[in-house]
Every structure is written in structure tokens, then in C-alpha cells.
Amino acid sequence: MTASGTTTGGALALDGGTPVIEPAHRFQWPRISDDERAAVTALLERGELSYYGREGVLTELEEFWSGRLSGRRTLGLSSGTAALHSAYFALGAGPGDEVLCPTNTFLATVMPLVQLGAVPVLCDAEADTGNIDPAAIAAAITPRTVGITVTHLWGHPCEMDAILQIARRHGLWVVEDCSHAHGASYHGREVGTLGDAAAFSFQAAKIVYAGQGGLLASRETEVHERACLLGHFRVRSEQDVAGPLKRYASTGFGLNYRMHPFAAGLALQSSRVMDQRIAARAELLGRLADGLATIPGLVPPVTREGCDRGAYYGFKLRLTGPWLAAGADLVARALGAEGLDVHPPGSRPLHLLPFFADGAVPVRRNASPQQYPAYKEGDFPVAEEVWRTSLSLPTFTFADEAGLVDRYCEAFEKVAGQLPALTERGVRQ
Structure with a gap:
């Protein structure tokens, strides 16, 4: 049961069960006033x-x-x-x-x-x-x-x-x-x-x-x-x-x-109206972080002492333990089937992109390629680990999204209960 008393058991929607959120949530920003x-x-x-x-x-x-x-x-x-x-x-x-x-x-x-x-x-x-x-x-x-x-x-x-x-x-x-x-x-x-x-x-x-x-x-x-x-x-x-x-x-x-x-x-x-929206976003994302932090293996974004995130442009959840065993991509698919707008981060570390990996890039037509450092996978292991272990969640901002925050936490609890089966599915694939 969640804090709101909702049951989180049952088959995953990925396996034919009932999604937590129907119809599926798709985060929309901005709302033009x-x-x-x-x-x-x-x-x-x-x-x-x-x-x-x-x-x-x-x-x-x-x-x-x-x-x-x-x-x-x-x-x-x-x-x-x-x-x-x-x-x-x-x-x-x-x-x-x-x-x-x-x-x-x-x-x-x-x-x-x-x-x-x-x-x-x-x-x-x-x-x-x-x-x-x-x-x-x-x-x-x-x-x-x-x-x-x-x-x-x-x-x-x-x-x-x-x-x-x-x-x-x-x-x-x-x-x-x-x-x-x-x-x-x-x-x-x-x-x-x-x-x-x-x-x-x-x-x-x-x-x-x-x-x-x-x-x-x-x-x-x-x-x-x-x-x-x-x-x-x-x-x-x-x-x-x-x-x-x-x-x-x-x-x-x-x-x-x-x-x-x-x-x-x-x-x-x-x-x-930026400051009002920042305050509202901080309240909702704090609620989301508190809910997810109770689920083993999930690490909400860290804010260091003396720092304030302001606009909090992205809520990046870190996966550890059994969540990583299942893999971020498969976890995102399972959560998406439950109706969540969740996905792996969109921007890979730059050194993994061809421009920064090739070393020589044809910046100018009909000229020798421009020489840059040739990076490779493994050069910046911390950035790679951050990217590999993260999921992007919506930056909830408006009062009418408070219920959605709770449903997101509910869906994560549901998937947490099925992680062994999800991991086995990943192995079979």
C-alpha cells in the first residue's frame, strides 16, 4: 500500500496488467498564460x-x-x-x-x-x-x-x-x-x-x-x-x-x-512569475523526492548544503542495486507502460559523440580536418556512470499535478515489487 492507501501490487502493465495512470501522462510545458x-x-x-x-x-x-x-x-x-x-x-x-x-x-x-x-x-x-x-x-x-x-x-x-x-x-x-x-x-x-x-x-x-x-x-x-x-x-x-x-x-x-x-x-x-513557479516546483519535486527515497535502490537528486536549485530544470533519478540489474532502458519501458513520462537522459556525455571521439573533424569544406582531442569511452568514467544510471522525470510545477506526483511514486513501488521478474525478462531478451 502507498501512503495514500492505494494498492501497488498486481502484474506489470508491460505484462498485461492495469497501468497505474490511465490515460498515460505526458508532461507539457509551458502553459501559456x-x-x-x-x-x-x-x-x-x-x-x-x-x-x-x-x-x-x-x-x-x-x-x-x-x-x-x-x-x-x-x-x-x-x-x-x-x-x-x-x-x-x-x-x-x-x-x-x-x-x-x-x-x-x-x-x-x-x-x-x-x-x-x-x-x-x-x-x-x-x-x-x-x-x-x-x-x-x-x-x-x-x-x-x-x-x-x-x-x-x-x-x-x-x-x-x-x-x-x-x-x-x-x-x-x-x-x-x-x-x-x-x-x-x-x-x-x-x-x-x-x-x-x-x-x-x-x-x-x-x-x-x-x-x-x-x-x-x-x-x-x-x-x-x-x-x-x-x-x-x-x-x-x-x-x-x-x-x-x-x-x-x-x-x-x-x-x-x-x-x-x-x-x-x-x-x-x-x-x-519565475520565483512563484520555482517555489511551486520545489515543493512538488521535494514531495516526489521524499516518496521515491523510501523505495530501496532509488536515489533522488542531491542538493548540497548552501545550494539552491532554483528552476530545477531536470529531475534526474539515480538507479542502484536491483534497478541497475534490470537496466535503465527496461525500467523506463516498464514505467512507461504504467503511464509515466519517464525516460533515460537525452544528452549523452559529449566525449561519446562522434565530433569529440573522431579527433579530426571536417569543419571547413575542402580543407584538412580540424584537430581536436580524440576521446573514447572510459575517458570520463564518472560522467558515464551518472548518465548510465539516471532516469529523467517531469519537473512538476502546478498545484493540479500534486496527485500525479503520488501516482508516480505508486508506479515506482509497483515496479519495485516486480524487479526480479523484470531483470529475468531483460536476461531473456
């Missing part, structure tokens, strides 16, 4: 359809985030990837430079470095959080290293005191990829205020969503100015750039990374 619809409609009605300068709703969005991030200079962009590209460009990453990056991240964290001719050097993860390991950073530094990129994975802040100490000791800059971690904090400091620059994604799956959009937050004025010149030529760069760089404002450095007004409008509205 009336305020968000009204914001976009208002832009249409007044003909606010494109931006060249720091104007309109974009100004409000940037001011909101600048105030939130301790006065950092902020710049709205067309995507989180564009924000990362702008950060790397503005900090000076170029051909032959090495930048230390997590292998346990989404590819957009590192691929802008490739476009700049720099070399992403991958590092292993911490076993509990999955974040980049400071010890691995320290071991990977060479005379060619110019910077460090960290991803606050699934909302958990990286161990920034140790990382910043390494950066200061070696004269390196630090970029924070905050795409998973809106509103997260590290020992009382909000992520995005710790490194030299920070990038946020406002893609539709994030707690602040623009459809597509991003934000760059810069510590130094020159970094902000160079980012403006990269992707906001003419009016915006004339407004935001001063001193010796201003002579290039009419052309910039060549790209258009401006955020669309509709995206800015959506992002502003979802930014305004």
Missing part, C-alpha cells in the same frame, strides 16, 4: 515587430535581469547558444585557445568555441551532482588554456569557490552556462553573478521561456560592448559602445543576434 498572450497581442497591435536598439519590451527584460543579477550588464539575444557565442567572442577565445568544459552538458555549451577556432577540452563530472569536477579542471590546464566554462547542471550550482580559485591562480576567465539554473544560488549568491560572463537560455522548455531566446550577463563593460558589436550592429552598438570600440559601431563584427519582440514579451512575463 493569459498575461503572456496579451503581451504578444499588444506587440502585434502596436506594430512592435523588430528591434534595432535597446528599446521596447527588450529594455524592460534586460533591466529586470540586470537588477536580479546584481547590476550586471545584460543583453537579450536570439538564443542561449548566441549568448554563449557572444560571451566567448567577447572574452577573446580564438584559434588554438583551449577552454575547459564539462563533458556532462548539452552540446550548445561548447560548440560556439568551435566556430571561433578554439578547442573545447572536456572534463569529468562530480559523482553526486554531475557537474564539472574542479579537480578535473585543475588537472587539464595547459599553457594554451584561456578559460573555463561551467554548466550548472539540472539547476545545481557548480562548486564555484574552488573553480574561481583555480581560475584566479592561472589567470583564466570563467563563463557560467545558467541555462538549467534560472534563480539558483550558491552560498547566497545567484548563479550568473559569479563568473566573468553568464549565459541564460529562454528556450521553450525553460522556466523563463521566450520560444527561442537568451540573455548574456557581463561583469566588465568591455565584454558587454564586444558582445553588442558581434550581434547587435548599428543602432544598438552605437547606444551601448563607447571609447575606442565605438568607431566600429556602424558595422559591428558581423552577426545579427537580436531578440524578437515577441520573444522578449514572453520572456518578460515568465520572468515576472
Whole structure:
């Protein structure tokens, strides 16, 4: 019996039994609010359809985030990837430079470095959080290293005191990829205020969503100015750039990374309710973690002392013991048959992907392949273990999902009671 008194026995739905949740649950995000619809409609009605300068709703969005991030200079962009590209460009990453990056991240964290001719050097993860390991950073530094990129994975802040100490000791800059971690904090400091620059994604799956959009937050004025010149030529760069760089404002450095007004409008509205949604998500995911923690072999996400996950972009459950004997893929199939929206993590560690395993990549047509480190399976065992032993669960956020949280726990209890049979099935297959 579950805490709610529901019986969890019976045949698995995978074997013809009755699913715990019918019809099957499919997590949906975002839920567009009336305020968000009204914001976009208002832009249409007044003909606010494109931006060249720091104007309109974009100004409000940037001011909101600048105030939130301790006065950092902020710049709205067309995507989180564009924000990362702008950060790397503005900090000076170029051909032959090495930048230390997590292998346990989404590819957009590192691929802008490739476009700049720099070399992403991958590092292993911490076993509990999955974040980049400071010890691995320290071991990977060479005379060619110019910077460090960290991803606050699934909302958990990286161990920034140790990382910043390494950066200061070696004269390196630090970029924070905050795409998973809106509103997260590290020992009382909000992520995005710790490194030299920070990038946020406002893609539709994030707690602040623009459809597509991003934000760059810069510590130094020159970094902000160079980012403006990269992707906001003419009016915006004339407004935001001063001193010796201003002579290039009419052309910039060549790209258009401006955020669309509709995206800015959506992002502003979802930014305004972000803290309420973060609090609601924390309550529901805490309830989910408490329920799953009572089932032997399941390890809910760990949050270290002094850290807050903020948006908690992903709830990654770790499997141990008999759950691993059955295998994450088969466990996910069994839970899916019970009506749960559960699956193995979507992003493999980067070093397992062909781009990072091949060593030589045809980046430029009709030219010799670009040389990169050739990684192989086993190079970063901790990141591989985190990926192999994890399942992705929905990030429940709304009050009407509380019952679903309980049903998810019920389904896990049901499958737990059938793990020997499930393991035998896996052996037969």
C-alpha cells in the first residue's frame, strides 16, 4: 500500500496488467498564460515587430535581469547558444585557445568555441551532482588554456569557490552556462553573478521561456560592448559602445543576434512569475523526492548544503542495486507502460559523440580536418556512470499535478515489487 492507501501490487502493465495512470501522462510545458498572450497581442497591435536598439519590451527584460543579477550588464539575444557565442567572442577565445568544459552538458555549451577556432577540452563530472569536477579542471590546464566554462547542471550550482580559485591562480576567465539554473544560488549568491560572463537560455522548455531566446550577463563593460558589436550592429552598438570600440559601431563584427519582440514579451512575463513557479516546483519535486527515497535502490537528486536549485530544470533519478540489474532502458519501458513520462537522459556525455571521439573533424569544406582531442569511452568514467544510471522525470510545477506526483511514486513501488521478474525478462531478451 502507498501512503495514500492505494494498492501497488498486481502484474506489470508491460505484462498485461492495469497501468497505474490511465490515460498515460505526458508532461507539457509551458502553459501559456493569459498575461503572456496579451503581451504578444499588444506587440502585434502596436506594430512592435523588430528591434534595432535597446528599446521596447527588450529594455524592460534586460533591466529586470540586470537588477536580479546584481547590476550586471545584460543583453537579450536570439538564443542561449548566441549568448554563449557572444560571451566567448567577447572574452577573446580564438584559434588554438583551449577552454575547459564539462563533458556532462548539452552540446550548445561548447560548440560556439568551435566556430571561433578554439578547442573545447572536456572534463569529468562530480559523482553526486554531475557537474564539472574542479579537480578535473585543475588537472587539464595547459599553457594554451584561456578559460573555463561551467554548466550548472539540472539547476545545481557548480562548486564555484574552488573553480574561481583555480581560475584566479592561472589567470583564466570563467563563463557560467545558467541555462538549467534560472534563480539558483550558491552560498547566497545567484548563479550568473559569479563568473566573468553568464549565459541564460529562454528556450521553450525553460522556466523563463521566450520560444527561442537568451540573455548574456557581463561583469566588465568591455565584454558587454564586444558582445553588442558581434550581434547587435548599428543602432544598438552605437547606444551601448563607447571609447575606442565605438568607431566600429556602424558595422559591428558581423552577426545579427537580436531578440524578437515577441520573444522578449514572453520572456518578460515568465520572468515576472519565475520565483512563484520555482517555489511551486520545489515543493512538488521535494514531495516526489521524499516518496521515491523510501523505495530501496532509488536515489533522488542531491542538493548540497548552501545550494539552491532554483528552476530545477531536470529531475534526474539515480538507479542502484536491483534497478541497475534490470537496466535503465527496461525500467523506463516498464514505467512507461504504467503511464509515466519517464525516460533515460537525452544528452549523452559529449566525449561519446562522434565530433569529440573522431579527433579530426571536417569543419571547413575542402580543407584538412580540424584537430581536436580524440576521446573514447572510459575517458570520463564518472560522467558515464551518472548518465548510465539516471532516469529523467517531469519537473512538476502546478498545484493540479500534486496527485500525479503520488501516482508516480505508486508506479515506482509497483515496479519495485516486480524487479526480479523484470531483470529475468531483460536476461531473456
